[in-house]
Amino acid sequence: MTTTASVVGGTGFTGxxxxxLLDGHPEFAVVQATSRSEANKTVGGVHPNLRHMNLRFSDPEDLDSVDVLFAxxxxxxxxxxxDRFRDAAGTVVDLSADFRLPAAEYYDDHYDGHDRPELLAExxxxxxxxxxxxxxxxxxxxAxxxxxxxxIVGLLPLFGHDILSGGERIVVDVKVGSSEGGAGGGAAASHAERSGVVRPYAPTGHRHEAEIEAYLGTSVSFTVHAVDMIRGAxxxxHVFPDDPVSxxxxxxxxxxxxEDEPFVRxxxxxxxxxxxxxxxxxAGSNVAEVGFEVDPPNERLVVFSAIDNMMKGSAGQAVHAANVALGFEETTGLAATGFHPIGSP
Amino acid sequence: MTTTASVVGGTGFTGxxxxxLLDGHPEFAVVQATSRSEANKTVGGVHPNLRHMNLRFSDPEDLDSVDVLFAxxxxxxxxxxxDRFRDAAGTVVDLSADFRLPAAEYYDDHYDGHDRPELLAExxxxxxxxxxxxxxxxxxxxAxxxxxxxxIVGLLPLFGHDILSGGERIVVDVKVGSSEGGAGGGAAASHAERSGVVRPYAPTGHRHEAEIEAYLGTSVSFTVHAVDMIRGAxxxxHVFPDDPVSxxxxxxxxxxxxEDEPFVRxxxxxxxxxxxxxxxxxAGSNVAEVGFEVDPPNERLVVFSAIDNMMKGSAGQAVHAANVALGFEETTGLAATGFHPIGSP
Amino acid sequence: MTTTASVVGGTGFTGxxxxxLLDGHPEFAVVQATSRSEANKTVGGVHPNLRHMNLRFSDPEDLDSVDVLFAxxxxxxxxxxxDRFRDAAGTVVDLSADFRLPAAEYYDDHYDGHDRPELLAExxxxxxxxxxxxxxxxxxxxAxxxxxxxxIVGLLPLFGHDILSGGERIVVDVKVGSSEGGAGGGAAASHAERSGVVRPYAPTGHRHEAEIEAYLGTSVSFTVHAVDMIRGAxxxxHVFPDDPVSxxxxxxxxxxxxEDEPFVRxxxxxxxxxxxxxxxxxAGSNVAEVGFEVDPPNERLVVFSAIDNMMKGSAGQAVHAANVALGFEETTGLAATGFHPIGSP
Amino acid sequence: MTTTASVVGGTGFTGxxxxxLLDGHPEFAVVQATSRSEANKTVGGVHPNLRHMNLRFSDPEDLDSVDVLFAxxxxxxxxxxxDRFRDAAGTVVDLSADFRLPAAEYYDDHYDGHDRPELLAExxxxxxxxxxxxxxxxxxxxAxxxxxxxxIVGLLPLFGHDILSGGERIVVDVKVGSSEGGAGGGAAASHAERSGVVRPYAPTGHRHEAEIEAYLGTSVSFTVHAVDMIRGAxxxxHVFPDDPVSxxxxxxxxxxxxEDEPFVRxxxxxxxxxxxxxxxxxAGSNVAEVGFEVDPPNERLVVFSAIDNMMKGSAGQAVHAANVALGFEETTGLAATGFHPIGSP
Known part of the structure; x- marks a missing residue:
């Protein structure tokens, strides 16, 4: 028995x-993809890789009843x-920031507050x-x-394994691709301005700093740079433990x-x-790669992690979580490996 | 019953x-990958996307017996x-140029001749x-x-459908990515020299000109340019038919x-x-895209085609052909779609 | 005595x-740069390479009197x-398409007509x-x-040197960078969509086809492709002469x-x-490179030319022409060589 | 009176x-460029931007007497x-690492020792x-x-202005282009492997860490990443001062x-x-850009600096120093601004 799924907001990169992913997933059947701006147009007209799909965007005001709705x-x-999403679907997977922080004060501090704070605990x-x-x-x-x-994937093992206890100095220097900015555009996102950059972006106070602190339970000094790739984060x-670590x-x-995680390598x-x-x-896979070096002269640990931001960083993570939520085998529909050689991809 | 397969020359990009592809193919089991230079090293040490494979390169002098050998x-x-390849395997799929031209004179004219011309007809x-x-x-x-x-995929429909009969003027201007040059390297292939290029490459007398003529039965004026992508051709x-074409x-x-081809869109x-x-x-798929415009003022047809050179242009084509040769459903193991957005990939 | 210059429309890439160029030119003094959208902002806020310039954009309605106005x-x-441009300046150099075609019918056929056709002869x-x-x-x-x-720079020598007489078949396949599209942006110009492309653009009926025909006196079959570079065309x-050419x-x-041209190599x-x-x-220079091969089996000449579209293809050409128009040494302010290695640049 | 100059090792990117730069410098005349591998070949055959130069590489064993020799x-x-360099020239400017560290122990710790430690003080x-x-x-x-x-350019103002006194925690996360690796090549430097990367490179123990410490007088936790650009560093x-800094x-x-530095912006x-x-x-200029943000919640200063590694990071710096050494105006031959838009360049 197939599980029906819909994608609300299907014209963006994440959608x-x-x-x-859902099109190639053996358990899900995509029954609806919505778009206000592209309603009635084919999915393939926006996403050229999906030209084979027999699906048109529909108006987001008319949501079909489905098993899972991805927002x-x-x-x-x-x-x-x-409320409308939950009326339409037994399970809602939200890929925006709206429900990812665990308490209303995060939204007060880093966003424009939250309309439905009572749902954050759910x-x-x-x-x-x-x-x-x-x-x-x-x-x-x-997500x-x-x-x-x-x-988080990079630093998580340091907690709970006697390496960090919280409160140590951690600098996180992130490099991201242009797909992170979404499908919109604008001058800063244009090819001529965005190619070849190493561009500091939100050098302090980035919203993800709060998310990291919320889930790791320790503060990090966080800075993001845009670099010349499309997918990828x-x-x-740079971690400074209190005691030497071998x-x-x-x-x-x-x-x-x-060691038992299917998507961490x-x-x-x-x-x-x-x-x-x-x-x-x-790139193109749901795998997160993690590695490290120790730097005794500087009493430092250097931890590296890399993901495809469209996959492990959003859509892949969402499908992975949906698999777990609905009781499917975790890797279902996510087993594709990456490529070599490859661009960004 | 699984079909066993080996890859001779597994360290290059095509290998x-x-x-x-074979690792993700439900009918094939890879039992051997050979490499002279990397013998005993893991496949994942060369191809990082394959770090999950439990396979080491072996010496090409010791070929396992398999159902299919990919060279x-x-x-x-x-x-x-x-002869050694055919001793080791019931089916040999060669991805080099050695058996792709139909007669010895092509090898005399465009390569250094052929050692085994009697096999070309086979x-x-x-x-x-x-x-x-x-x-x-x-x-x-x-392949x-x-x-x-x-x-060939771009021009094929023009023959046999009353548009061209052979002998008309055809200019083919190709743009290719850097993976075409293989994993070797050298100064011209270095990132600093190869990035951002529009570089004429074999502007006349390219070997593929002969291959096109051999299979389409008409001559083409062929020029290749290297451009800044990794995968892709x-x-x-530019086609000049004798009579107007609508x-x-x-x-x-x-x-x-x-219309019935699974891999042409x-x-x-x-x-x-x-x-x-x-x-x-x-990119990342085995699909060839084809399109065209007509240009009456210049009595010209402009035909565009695009492939991932690693897939439809080599490894994907080889697996597709192996599927047909061995009686599997054609699209087995090749159904992955491309990506959006994506680099080259 | 310095020659005063203004740039009308200074926020775009060409401006x-x-x-x-004018800032580094020993004969010109930039006295005004206009911009409707960025009026009163510094030039360096838009063009980061010009942060040292002590100049703010002014409203285009108030044009200073200058010796040369670049539009x-x-x-x-x-x-x-x-008329306002000519009132403000003794010499007007226009970098748009508005005066580059020699007769009104070109504008009727390829643009939305022309308001001032009587000026085209001037x-x-x-x-x-x-x-x-x-x-x-x-x-x-x-320009x-x-x-x-x-x-034109590529093909010009073929005329007047007994190689072509007009009417021969010529296919021109152009590859261009993203700066050609200007500073605007939009989804197709975004980094995520524009990186790594080989994208047919105006495959037939491109407006520059008319310009080439107007100045070379023969028709060409013209197709443009966007590729992954920023500057460059x-x-x-592909030229098919009537008689063999050695x-x-x-x-x-x-x-x-x-041989005596300072900017052709x-x-x-x-x-x-x-x-x-x-x-x-x-890239970064005003030089046009030109080269060729002959292809006797296909009775073809292959001519290559390459320019920096921002320089020889627009601003550099404009300054070069202004130098000639005003009697300066031709290469004044344009002598900078390119770079090696370099991106696009 | 012209100052004569030679470049020993002229085929590499720095050479x-x-x-x-020397070709465009009004005070210098290049009289010799040496190359072992390309002796007798034209400079323009290796560096296409220099095709106009009338100079051939000569054997490095025969050094001309010049005023300044750049190694x-x-x-x-x-x-x-x-010794041979100093015999040939009154002034030697070395662009390698051989004389840039101030004492022999740096070479013992980070290189293979030093043959002529007595010269380091000179x-x-x-x-x-x-x-x-x-x-x-x-x-x-x-250099x-x-x-x-x-x-160093980024951090220098923090010392001597009551912000840092030495010993504070400093993390330096560097992103560099592919020209830094030189003209050689190799698999890791190939376009297919090097495009689109964010590649940790010498994550600990990089040799430049010692150089920074030697000249700033404090240790830094230093990590370099290769990213997809050609020129640029x-x-x-990430700096953690002892006391709050506004x-x-x-x-x-x-x-x-x-404020008085001609090449810092x-x-x-x-x-x-x-x-x-x-x-x-x-890119393409000798300018270093410097900027910062303060991050009170993390008690952090974030300092950014950016250079063209071929210019301010090597050849431009060398010419700048030669100008000062020889008494020329500092900016002579180095006044070119960068470009907009531009790639890497």
């Missing part, structure tokens, strides 16, 4: 990636329309590596932010945390061209 | 792409080792759109060149040729950003 | 490039405001290689289109045409990485 | 950039050949912003490393340090697309 609307829309954070136990049966799931996801975490300690922590100092995590090595 | 060796190796050209009927049961299959494939064919004639020819003048064939729209 | 406004504006085409003799003293100069410039011309004939024609089949014209090799 | 040889060569560090007072008349000048230069410095304090320090939080330092905004 398109979800349509691609890919801009921040602020889900909190306004959440929402489950989608990242299975952090919150798998609470996902089965969840009916409101909130994490891409930069936050890259950072890479977090380099490479063996680190391997113990990371293996302990991740270690890449830490081997030979060849790809010795540490790189967005290129995971 | 890696084949390993990726990804440099031009000239297959013709020298073909070899079947891998492109199913051109040669599907001869592939079932074939035991020596030769086409990537530029030739893009061109795009052919723009858009309706063209649609008739292309629909007639391709029309993209011809619709709306949106992606109106004509683009390598970006097919 | 910014002109400001850069970088969108197509259609110059023909509307030309306007001088800016390309010195084609029209140097008419530039001295000209008071209305119209050529970038694709047309690349093509490359034209590959390499020596070609060298004779090209040397004859260009031959690059034709030497060794090294850069054997033919490439946009990379001229 | 080519020096030749470009662009691989690390280790200059210390071996320094060598002057080329960066005028740090060492201007010692450059006039210097006869052995050593800084590109990553070190970007970092960007340093993001934005006003920072402006005071940076203005105090740099502030870019700190203004409007528009380019709000902080970016390699794109300085």
């Amino acid at each position: 398109g990636e979800l349509l691609r 890919c609307t801009p921040h602020g829309v889900s909190m306004e329309r959440i 929402a489950e954070y989608a990242l299975p590596e952090l919150n798998r136990e609470n996902l089965p049966g969840a009916d409101l799931v909130a 994490g932010g891409c930069n936050a996801t890259a950072t 890479s977090a380099t975490c 490479k063996g300690d680190m391997w113990g922590a990371y293996r302990g945390q991740y 270690m890449a830490s100092g081997g030979g060849g061209v790809y010795r540490y995590p790189e967005p290129k090595a995971v | 890696g792409e084949l390993l990726r 990804c060796t440099p031009h000239g190796v297959s013709m020298e080792r073909i 070899a079947e050209y891998a492109l199913p759109e051109l040669n599907r009927e001869n592939l079932p049961g074939a035991d020596l299959v030769a 086409g060149g990537c530029n030739a494939t893009a061109t 795009s052919a723009t064919c 858009k309706g004639d063209m649609w008739g020819a292309y629909r007639g040729q391709y 029309m993209a011809s003048g619709g709306g949106g950003v992606y109106r004509y064939p683009e390598p970006k729209a097919v | 910014g490039e002109l400001l850069r 970088c406004t969108p197509h259609g504006v110059s023909m509307e405001r030309i 306007a001088e085409y800016a390309l010195p290689e084609l029209n140097r003799e008419n530039l001295p003293g000209a008071d209305l100069v119209a 050529g289109g970038c694709n047309a410039t690349a093509t 490359s034209a590959t011309c 390499k020596g004939d070609m060298w004779g024609a090209y040397r004859g045409q260009y 031959m690059a034709s089949g030497g060794g090294g990485v850069y054997r033919y014209p490439e946009p990379k090799a001229v | 080519g950039e020096l030749l470009r 662009c040889t691989p690390h280790g060569v200059s210390m071996e050949r320094i 060598a002057e560090y080329a960066l005028p912003e740090l060492n201007r007072e010692n450059l006039p008349g210097a006869d052995l000048v050593a 800084g490393g590109c990553n070190a230069t970007a970092t 960007s340093a993001t410095c 934005k006003g304090d920072m402006w005071g320090a940076y203005r105090g340090q740099y 502030m870019a700190s939080g203004g409007g528009g697309v380019y709000r902080y330092p970016e390699p794109k905004a300085v």
Whole structure:
């Protein structure tokens, strides 16, 4: 018996990636994709990779009843329309920021407040590596932010394995691709202005800093740079533990945390061209690569993590969480590997 | 019952792409990948996307017996080792140029001759759109060149549909990505020298010109340019028919040729950003996009085609042909769609 | 005595490039740069390379009196405001399409007609290689289109040197960078959609086809592709002469045409990485590179030309023409060479 | 009276950039460029932007007597050949690492020792912003490393202006282009492997860490990432002062340090697309951009600096220092501004 799914906000990059994943997922059948601006147009006219799909965008005011609704609307829309989403679907997976922070004060401090703060306690954070136990049966799931996801996956093993206890100095320097900005455009996003950049972006006070702190329980000094790739987010975490940490300690922590995770892969100092995590090595896949080095002279740990922001950083994470929530095998529809060679991709 | 497969020459880009495809193919089991230079090293050490594979390169002198052997060796190796390949495998699929041209004189004119010309009549050209009927049961299959494939797929409908009869003027201007040059490197292939180029490459006398002429039966004026992408080949064919051709004639020819083809998709003048064939729209997939415009003032037809050179232009074509040769459903293991947005990929 | 200059429409890419050139030009003093949208803002706030300039954009309604006014406004504006431009300046150099075609019927056929057709006979085409003799003293100069410039510079030697007489088949396949589209933006121009493309653009009926025909006196089959670079235009011309042409004939024609030209350089089949014209090799400079091969089996000549579309293809050409018009040494302010290595640049 | 100059090691990227600068410098005349591998070949055959130069590479064993010799040889060569260089030239400017560190122990710790440690005290560090007072008349000048230069220029104002006193925690996260790796090549440098990367490179123990510490007098936690640009180095410095620092304090320090520097430009939080330092905004120029933000919640200062690694990070810095050493106006031959728009360049 097929599980029906809809994508609300299907013209954006995240919506398109979800349509691609759901279209190739053996358990889901996409019955609706909505778009205000492109209503009645074919999905393939916006997402050329989906030209084979026999589906047209429909008006978001008329939501079909489905088993799962994926909301890919801009921040602020889900909190306004959440009752209608929940009326239409038994399970709502939201890919915006609207339900991903655990308490209203985060929204007061970093966004324009929250309309439905009482729902925040109901929402489950989608990242299975952090919150798998609470996902089965969840009916409101909130995908994490891409930069936050890259950072959390990188740093998570340091907590709970006797390496960090919270409060230590952590600098997180993130490099992201242009798909993170969405399909909109504007002068700063144009090819001529955006190609070849190393562009500081929200050098302080980035909203994902709050998300990381909310889920790791410690503050981080967070800065994001736009670089010349399309998909991909890479977090380099400079960590200063109170006591010396050996490479063996680190391997113990990371293996302990991740050895059974289907979508986390270690890449830490081997030979060849790809010795540490790189967005290129995971682009197109739901894999997060994680690696590290220890730097005794500076009493520092350097942790690298890399994801495809469209996959592990949004649509892939959402489908992964939906698989867990609905009781499917976790990797269903997400088993595709990356490519070599590949661009960004 | 699983079909066993081996990849001879597994460290190059084509070999890696084949390993990726075979690893995800439900009918094939990869039992061997050979490499002289990387023997005993893991496949994942060379191809980071395949870090999950539990496979090490082995010496090419010791070939396992398999059902299908895919040869990804440099031009000239297959013709020298073909007997050993055929001893090891019931079916040999060669991805080099060694068996793709139909007669010895092509090798005399465009390569350094051929060691085993008597085998050329046995070899079947891998492109199913051109040669599907001869592939079932074939035991020596030769994948086409990537530029030739893009061109042939673009121009094929013009023959046999009363548009061209052979002998008309055709200019083919191809743009290709850097993966075409293989994994080697060298100064011209370095990032600093190769990024951002529009670089004429073999402006006259390109070897694929002969391949196109061999299979289309007419000569083409062929020029290749390197451009800044990694995967992808795009052919723009400027065609001058003897008599006026309407858009309706063209649609008739292309629909007639391709409406049942699983891996050819029309993209011809619709709306949106992606109106004509683009390598970006097919990257990571085995799809060839084809489209056209008519230009009455210049008595010209302009035909565009775009492929991922690693897929439809080599490894994907090889697996497609192997599927047909061995009686599997054609699209098995090749159903992945492309991405949006995406780089090159 | 300094020559005063103004730039009308200074926020676009062409306007910014002109400001850069004029700022470094020993004969010109920039006294005004206008912008409707950015009035009162600093030039450096829009063009970060010009942060050192002590200049703010002013309202285009208040034009200062200057010796030379460079108009970088969108197509259609110059023909509307030309009287005001001429009132303000003794010499007007227009970088839009408004005065570059020699007769009104071109505007009727390829644009929305022309408001001031009587001025077309007064306007001088800016390309010195084609029209140097008419530039001295000209008071209305119209810069050529970038694709047309690349093509004309490539093909010009074939006429007047007994190689072509007009009427022969010529296919021109152009590859251009994203700066050609201007500073605007929009979804198709966004980094995510525009990176890594080989995108057919105006495959037939491109407006520059008319410009080429107007100045070369023969028709060309013209197709443009967007590729992944920012600056640069490359034209590959596939030419079919009536009679055989030798390499020596070609060298004779090209040397004859260009040996004394300060901004045309031959690059034709030497060794090294850069054997033919490439946009990379001229980026940032006013140089056009030209080269060729002969292809006897196809009775074809292949001509390559490459320019920086912001320089030789617009702002550099405009300054070059202004130098000639005003009696300065031709290369004044334009002597900068390109870079190696370099991106697009 | 012209000052004669030679470039030893003229085929590499740094050597080519020096030749470009010297060729356009009104005070210098290039009389020799050496190359072992390309002896007797034209400079333009290797550096296509220099096709106009009438110069052939000569054998490095036969050094002409010149006023200034610029050594662009691989690390280790200059210390071996320094006596011959000094015999040939009154002033030697070395662009390798051989004389840039102030004491032998740095070479023992980070390189393979030093052959001529007694000369280290004679060598002057080329960066005028740090060492201007010692450059006039210097006869052995050593250009800084590109990553070190970007970092030192960024952090320098924090010392001596009551913000840092040494010993505070500083994390430096650098992003660099592919030209930094030189003209060689190899698999990791190939376009297919190097495009679109965010690749950790020497995540700990990078040699430039020692150089920074030598000249700033404090340790830094230093990590370099390769990103997809050709020219450019960007340093993001996360600084943790002992006491709160205000934005006003920072402006005071940076203005105090740099207001009279011809090649340092502030870019700190203004409007528009380019709000902080970016390699794109300085590419092709000798300008270093510097900017900052304060982050009170994390008790952090974030300092950004961006340079063109071929210019301010090597050849431009070398010419700048030579200008000072020889008594020319500092900006002679280095006044070219950058470009907009531009790639990497």
